[in-house]
Amino acid sequence: MTVHVLETEGQVCPFPLVEAKRAIAGIASGDELRIDFDCTQATDSLPRWAADEGYPVTAFERTGDASWTITVQKP
Amino acid sequence: MILTGLALGALLGFALQRGRFCVTGAFRDVWLARQSRWLTAFFVTIAVQAVGAFALDAAGVIELGGGAFPWLAAILGGLVFGFAIVYAGGCATGTYYRAGEGLIGSWIALGGYALAAAIMKHGPGAPVVEALRGVSAPVGTVHELLGVSPWILVALLVAGTAAAVWHHLRKDAARPKPVQLPARGTGLARILFERPWNAFATALVIGLLGIAAFPLSWATGRESGLGITTPSADIVAFLVTGDAELVDWGVMLVLGILLGSFIAAKGSGEFRVRVPDAQTVLRSTGGGLLMGVGAAIAGGCTIGNAMVGSATFTLQGWVSFAAMLLGTGIAVRFVFGARRAERTVAAPTPVGV
Secondary structure (H helix, E strand, C coil), X not given: CCEEEEECCCCCXXXXXXXXXXXXXXXXXXXXXXXXXXXXXXXXXXHHHHHHHCCCEEEEEEEXXXXXXXXXXXX | CCHXXXXXXXXXXXXXXXXXXXXXXXXXXXXXXXXXXXXXXXXXXXXXXXXXXXHXXXXXXXXXXXXXXXXXXXXXXXXXXXHHHHHHCCCHHHHHHHHHCCEHHHHHHHHHHHHHHHHHHCCCCHHHHHHHHHCCECCCEHHHXXXXXXXXXXXXXXXXXXXXXXXXXXXXXXXXXXXXXXXXXXXXXXXXXXXXXXXXXXXXXXXXXXXHHHHHHHHCCCCCCCCCHHHHHHHHHHHHXXXXXXXXXXXHHHHHHHHHHHHHHHHCCCCCCECCCHHHHHHHHHHHHHHHHHHHHHCCCHHXXXXXXXXXXXXXHHHHHHHHHHHHXXXXXXXXXXXXXXXXXXXXXXXXX
16 A cells, blocks of 8 residues: 655645645555645635545644644555 | 725624524535525625615615716626636635735635736726726616616515525435534534535625625715725735825725634634645635636626625626626536546545445
């Protein structure tokens, strides 16, 4: 299993979500996608997207002031 | 007592930031994600305010209605504004609250928006706005046009919105719950600064603040509800003329939004000065300036027109609301259509486990 990293710091919403959707389409089943982001709105939109798509979330943390990381697995 | 504007603005800014309430996002989702969840939340703010505004009108506290319908300006300005907010990364209130979160891109957009609105309202653009807004129809509200009681429209709006909310709440309940961030604080600190707000609860709070805005603003002689564009233009005009008359309840309101969202962001560890890249700077500048032009022509932004104007059933409100939504759809095609084509080869960087 590989963890792919998508760095979206500095990008405003909805770009982190748009990029995440594209990135997950390009990775193998069973691989994980870690999305680092600093857009506040994405703390709502990314976990909601994962829940809607049925992607298990293996990590979701705050890494500092206005910085977060979420890791989803492609089933 | 214009300071009530500052207090109400601060509460509004707090709710916008904690609720992640972004009208641009709501409009954009319709086109980009084909989702109406946030648009439904926006309708909640309209429906709640409609009930309150017409009740206040019936009680004689405020006086609604009257005026003409500048249809050309509503359509044209709405299209420009709806287009611009996608580039600016937020509409007027969205840009104010993100500025409070420390996003330099939003500071730039905000500056451009206020400057352009001032140019179009107080400066050399004023004759253009006047000429466009001179093209009007004599009837200003939907209920006058249809010859019905406004309460029929309010009832229809509330029923339709309630049905849409019910639909989304049921859909939410049927889906797996989104994962939440691990808790850091407890008690009141967690409730105020950490717990994610439900979209519809946030909309209800914003709607109630919108109702409160009417009598509070009216008491100071400013006879309208929530509004962002004119106060933003007035700040610029005040700064360059020193005319203290321009500093009214509305100016306090927008300053309050900035203050409230800063408090909310700081308190929840979501404030950080974030510097955008060159492309975002260009987009924010262009989007901000266009936003000011569009809002000045349309006679309001997503708040003054699409929210408050729609709640009071003005034709300008509803028509510019539709034009804004359409403008957003056009911009989404430009921004996200092009991005899709240029970035299809970019793959995420793989790293070891």
